[in-house]
Amino acid sequence: MADVARLAGVSSQTVSRVSTGHPGVLESTRREVLNAMQQLGYRPNSAARALKRGEFRTIGVILFTLATTGNSRTVEAIAAHAAREGYAITLIPVAVPTQDEVLGAFTRLGELAVDGIIVIMEVHLLDAADLRLPPGVPVVVVDSDAGDRYPVVDTDQADGARQAVRHLLELGHRTVWHVTGPDESFSSARRAQAWRAVLDEAGRAAPPCEHGDWSAGSGYRAGLRLAGLADCTAIFVANDQMALGVLRALHEAGRRVPEDVSVVGFDDIPDAGSYMPPLTTVRQDWAEVGRRCVQGLLEQINRHTVEPGTVLVPTTLIPRASTAPPASTAPPAGSAPGTSS
Structure with missing residues (x-):
């Protein structure tokens, strides 16, 4: 700063004022100081200023x-x-x-x-x-x-899960299967608790959960198990990446989405609308x-x-083409939900 002051012919205090953008400096003086800074390669020490200001x-x-x-x-x-x-x-x-x-x-x-x-x-x-x-x-x-x-x-994890499960029940599905995230995850636990609570409130039996780890691969493995259950017509998946794996598994097993099985994800990642079919999901802000x-x-x-x-x-349910009312061949309301292997 002293070198800049000498070259510009001003005081060190004036250099300080220019470097901090202080308004009380003549424009001609400011230009002289800035030119001197450029010539000398001077940069204000932001760390030192931070220590001074706290x-x-x-x-x-x-x-x-x-x-x-x-x-x-x-x-x-x-x-x-x-x-x-x-x-x-x-x-x-x-x-x-x-x-x-x-x-x-x-x-x-x-x-x-x-x-x-x-x-x-x-x-x-x-x-x-x-x-x-x-x-x-x-x-x-x-x-x-x-x-x-x-x-x-x-994010209001619980309300997002409630919207997803109620959407599937309102479409006419007898119950909703769930693919969870990892056991140690706060958000996974909240979504699973809300899923079960909505089914309890509606008087519907809660099938056993399938457990994933947020990855599409874990969703695929869960989807293969669920695809083998004839009475599984609706699945709420705890995130969109696992939902992608579920969709693949259902496709490979010959279960059509949404004609045979409806699928809802969670997150609304940028690619969710480009899944096949486009994924109904819960949007996080x-x-x-x-x-x-x-x-x-x-x-x-x-x-x-x-x-x-x-x-x-708050969260928002984004309905897309992966959910629909159950087919007329769905099991009658009195039958018990299947169990997963």
């Missing part, structure tokens, strides 16, 4: 994987909304979902100097019944049941989840207060 304009994000659609879309939305607010993000993946790993990620982000942290949980911790985060750090948790202790933002995360974190940073609670972002 803010870094950076948000840390901790998550266990980017492989799932929900996580990658959520991170994308967080990054986009953070950028609109003038913030960058620093991403810290956690190799194993344990309490120690999460605390270690907090420590690393503290060393990297962030203003607040968003934790995308998605799965239950392996070594702790409850999530415990360091006090005094602005934090928002995504996809978790920790709303009694921390600010949580999540990841952009709104990202916006709520960033806004909630900035409110904590600016107000220096933390208010626990859960914000649920």
